[in-house]
Amino acid sequence: VIIVVCLNPALDVTHHVPVVHLGEVHRPTGVYSRPGGKGLNVARVLHSLGADVLLMGLVGGTTGVAVATAIAQLGLPAACTPIDGETRRTFTVVDGAGEATLFNEAGPEVSQPEFAAFRGQYVNALAGAAAVVLSGSLPPGLAAGAYAGLIEAAAVAGVPAVLDTHGDALLLGAAAGPAIVKPNLAELEHLSGRRLSAPDGQRPDRTAVTAATARLRDIGAQAVVASLGADGLLAATGDGHWHARPQSAVSGNATGAGDAVAAALAHGLVLGRPWDERLRHAAALGAASVAAPVAGEFSHADYVSALSGVAVHQEEAR
Amino acid sequence: VIIVVCLNPALDVTHHVPVVHLGEVHRPTGVYSRPGGKGLNVARVLHSLGADVLLMGLVGGTTGVAVATAIAQLGLPAACTPIDGETRRTFTVVDGAGEATLFNEAGPEVSQPEFAAFRGQYVNALAGAAAVVLSGSLPPGLAAGAYAGLIEAAAVAGVPAVLDTHGDALLLGAAAGPAIVKPNLAELEHLSGRRLSAPDGQRPDRTAVTAATARLRDIGAQAVVASLGADGLLAATGDGHWHARPQSAVSGNATGAGDAVAAALAHGLVLGRPWDERLRHAAALGAASVAAPVAGEFSHADYVSALSGVAVHQEEAR
Numbered sequence: 001v002i003i004v005v006c007l008n009p010a011l012d013v014t015h016h017v018p019v020v021h022l023g024e025v026h027r028p029t030g031v032y033s034r035p036g037g038k039g040l041n042v043a044r045v046l047h048s049l050g051a052d053v054l055l056m057g058l059v060g061g062t063t064g065v066a067v068a069t070a071i072a073q074l075g076l077p078a079a080c081t082p083i084d085g086e087t088r089r090t091f092t093v094v095d096g097a098g099e100a101t102l103f104n105e106a107g108p109e110v111s112q113p114e115f116a117a118f119r120g121q122y123v124n125a126l127a128g129a130a131a132v133v134l135s136g137s138l139p140p141g142l143a144a145g146a147y148a149g150l151i152e153a154a155a156v157a158g159v160p161a162v163l164d165t166h167g168d169a170l171l172l173g174a175a176a177g178p179a180i181v182k183p184n185l186a187e188l189e190h191l192s193g194r195r196l197s198a199p200d201g202q203r204p205d206r207t208a209v210t211a212a213t214a215r216l217r218d219i220g221a222q223a224v225v226a227s228l229g230a231d232g233l234l235a236a237t238g239d240g241h242w243h244a245r246p247q248s249a250v251s252g253n254a255t256g257a258g259d260a261v262a263a264a265l266a267h268g269l270v271l272g273r274p275w276d277e278r279l280r281h282a283a284a285l286g287a288a289s290v291a292a293p294v295a296g297e298f299s300h301a302d303y304v305s306a307l308s309g310v311a312v313h314q315e316e317a318r
Numbered sequence: 319v320i321i322v323v324c325l326n327p328a329l330d331v332t333h334h335v336p337v338v339h340l341g342e343v344h345r346p347t348g349v350y351s352r353p354g355g356k357g358l359n360v361a362r363v364l365h366s367l368g369a370d371v372l373l374m375g376l377v378g379g380t381t382g383v384a385v386a387t388a389i390a391q392l393g394l395p396a397a398c399t400p401i402d403g404e405t406r407r408t409f410t411v412v413d414g415a416g417e418a419t420l421f422n423e424a425g426p427e428v429s430q431p432e433f434a435a436f437r438g439q440y441v442n443a444l445a446g447a448a449a450v451v452l453s454g455s456l457p458p459g460l461a462a463g464a465y466a467g468l469i470e471a472a473a474v475a476g477v478p479a480v481l482d483t484h485g486d487a488l489l490l491g492a493a494a495g496p497a498i499v500k501p502n503l504a505e506l507e508h509l510s511g512r513r514l515s516a517p518d519g520q521r522p523d524r525t526a527v528t529a530a531t532a533r534l535r536d537i538g539a540q541a542v543v544a545s546l547g548a549d550g551l552l553a554a555t556g557d558g559h560w561h562a563r564p565q566s567a568v569s570g571n572a573t574g575a576g577d578a579v580a581a582a583l584a585h586g587l588v589l590g591r592p593w594d595e596r597l598r599h600a601a602a603l604g605a606a607s608v609a610a611p612v613a614g615e616f617s618h619a620d621y622v623s624a625l626s627g628v629a630v631h632q633e634e635a636r
Contacts, residue, residue: 013407015421020340022413025420033404062384069380086351089331091409093421095340102343103333103411 002046002266003125003132003159005150006039006057007118008107008139011066012295014092020101034294035070036090038136038164041259041296042266045285046133047076048298051267054079054129056122058115058139060108061086079125081118085109088139107139115142122150126157130270134173135164135262144168151176160269163221164262166190174221179269181221182262185228188212204228210236225282227261229254232310233283237275240314244279246287247309256295261286276312283310320364320584321443321450321477323468324357324375325436326425326457329384330613332410338419352612353388354408356454356482359577359614360584363603364451365394366616369585372397372447374440376433376457378426379404397443399436403427403457425457433460440468444475448588452491453482453580462486469494478587481539482580484508492539497587499539500580503546506530522546528554541593543600545579547572550628551601555593558632562597564605565627574613579604594630601628 016030043055055078059068064080064087071078085108093101126132132154134147147169151161160179163170166187174181185204189196192215196208213224213236223237232245264285268278284306288298334348361373373396377386382398382405389396403426411419444450450472452465465487469479478497481488484505492499503522507514510533514526531542531554541555550563582603586596605628606620607613 013409015409015423017421020419022338022340022419023417025422028421028423031423062380062387065383066380091331091333099341101338101340103335103346104343105333105346105349 001052001054001125001129002270003122003129004039004043004046004053004055005122005132005134005147006037006043006055006136007110007142007146008137009035009037009040009057009059009067009087010105010107011063011070011087011089012036012092013089014094016094018096020093020095033066033070035067035074036295038259038262039133040071041256042133042135042164042263043076043078044074044296045260045263045289045298046267047074048300049263049267051270052130053077054125056080056118056125058083058108058110058118059087060084063087063089079121081114081121083108083110083114085139107137108141110139110141115146119150119153123153123157126154126159129154129157129159131160131162131179131266133162133164133262133266134178135259137165138169145172147173148176151178162262162266162269164258170216171219174216174219177220177222180223180225180265181216182225182227182258182265183212183216184226184258185209188226191215203231206234209234210241225261225265225279227258227286229257233261233279233286235275235279239275241316242275242279242312242314244276244283244310244312246283246306247311254290256292256297257286257289259295260289260298276314280307280310280312283312319370319372319443319447320588321440321447322357322361322364322371322373323440323450323452323465324355324361324373324454325428325460325464326455327353327355327358327375327377327385327405328423328425329381329388329405329407330354330410331407332412334412336414338411338413351384351388353385353392354613356577356580357451358389359574360451360453360482360581361394361396362392362614363578363581363607363616364585365392366618367581367585369588370448371395372443374398374436374443376401376426376428376436377405378402381405381407397439399432399439401426401428401432406457425455426459428457428459433464437468437471441471441475444472444477447472447475447477449478449480449497449584451480451482451580451584452496453577455483456487463490465491466494469496480580480584480587482576488534489537492534492537495538495540498541498543498583499534500543500545500576500583501530501534502576503527503544506544509533521549524552527552528559543579543583543597545576545604547575551579551597551604553593553597557593559634560593560597560630560632562594562601562628562630564601564624565629572608574610574615575604575607577613578607578616594632598625598628598630601630
């Protein structure tokens with residue numbers, strides 16, 4: 001089983017309105033509500049791929065009940081630890097032109113006894129797990145080293161970890177030696193403290209990105225896969241460096257594409273795919289996810305058709 | 319007991335953000351969640367006034383659980399009928415300048431058997447009730463005559479009704495002969511099919527407003543109390559016409575002021591206050607409600623201090 005840790009799940013509410021007029025009253029023409037959070041998207045993608053998955057998270061309050069109910073309706077195996085705080089909501093308003101405005105609540109304050117209860121369940125589940133994915137932001141109340149501790153517990157049990165988070169949680173988590181960390185360009189920029197996009201265009205500065213991924217490996221990550229949007233994936237591993245690029249830029253919903261990549265990397269890890277194949281599948285699944293309207297979903301036809309178009313090149317180590 | 323009917327309650331979620339940038343991601347600095355809907359506000363105000371109140375409504379889904387839980391936490395006596403649909407949310411974004419942008423979901427589809435179950439509970443509760451207040455919009459699935467039927471059932475039980483709604487539900491409800499209907503200027507404009515504000519300024523055209531209230535009485539309402547915002551209340555009753563005006567315009571949160579007025583009118587009706595006193599209390603409570611930050615709440619000190627400032631004039635019948 002692949003354990004997916006989602007410590008800060010959300011109820012994602014989306015309203016469709018023709019036009020947003022600030023200061024006025026709107027009557028949405030469409031209302032959608034679904035369980036969200038990066039870990040939840042990862043778990044949904046793995047479940048769709050046919051992987052044996054177990055979602056482990058913290059849920060609380062009536063919003064937590066809504067999230068747990070929706071997870072059960074999706075048929076997603078889950079073991080959620082109850083907390084006193086109220087699970088967060090995200091609220092997205094999409095106008096007729098497709099422009100999305102987001103309002104993301106921070107999440108509930110999690111107490112130390114609550115996290116200890118979660119950790120106990122998690123350690124029990126590690127026995128027999130093939131991999132663990134730790135994904136998304138930490139809720140308030142948890143130390144920045146929370147993921148690092150979970151990665152260390154996985155290492156003790158011999159279970160490789162894939163980490164997708166940002167800021168100090170990413171730095172401390174990388175130091176715990178996960179098998180793969182998957183930062184995106186914004187996360188690498190935050191770590192580097194400088195802009196990594198080339199000043200004259202859209203393409204990221206490859207040399208600077210490579211330096212940032214090398215830094216994460218120096219800190220302790222066994223491999224780093226940077227997701228660069230339309231420019232694909234750049235992998236720095238103990239076996240070499242690769243660049244995987246989908247055939248053509250896909251327009252659509254980029255939310256959740258990174259989660260699809262993280263899911264594919266964990267799946268490839270568990271299946272023992274070599275790095276070039278692992279990256280081909282991850283880039284294809286990311287592209288298929290962009291084409292799907294909802295984060296955490298993708299069409300298998302899009303996935304299969306994207307697979308053959310991904311170009312994977314091994315690069316010189318730097 | 320005063321029965322307050324709230325067929326379309328809501329979970330009101332408010333996010334405070336410094337500035338709204340359309341197309342971007344916001345992290346709210348404040349998140350508030352409370353049970354809402356006009357009937358709920360009326361019930362809260364009556365409960366604060368010390369009146370014996372029973373909230374009767376329809377709740378469904380996990381949002382319905384959230385609303386019912388919050389009602390219980392407020393200590394508000396309630397008898398809610400469960401429905402299959404999901405209780406609606408309203409979502410308000412307030413920026414640093416206090417500008418509010420609202421996104422109001424329509425509410426769940428209510429089936430005929432569900433409404434029949436509600437109606438059965440309601441008819442049972444009418445035995446011994448002193449008054450009934452019917453407030454707010456009807457959820458999808460209910461006929462525009464739903465309030466009219468509930469008013470007729472109250473009349474059969476000898477219970478006077480106060481109606482605060484809009485459109486066809488107001489017209490058909492007025493025809494059922496309620497003791498009081500309480501339209502605001504927008505509702506009277508909708509009924510008249512024309513603008514009632516005077517073209518040269520803020521003050522509503524009193525003659526046109528009086529004609530619109532007369533029309534509601536002709537249709538069947540025993541009394542009409544029009545709430546005109548800062549211009550106070552205009553009452554057309556079988557005992558005469560009155561105008562009640564608070565001493566000074568209060569700036570603040572107008573949402574819920576009409577609900578405070580409806581609550582005060584029902585309270586005055588049950589206490590047997592003469593019309594001038596009933597209107598004095600209603601205007602004062604409306605002003606106190608505007609001064610409070612949250613609909614359904616008010617400070618008793620504001621209410622008492624507003625009372626002495628309300629000017630009530632009896633007017634010539636027209």
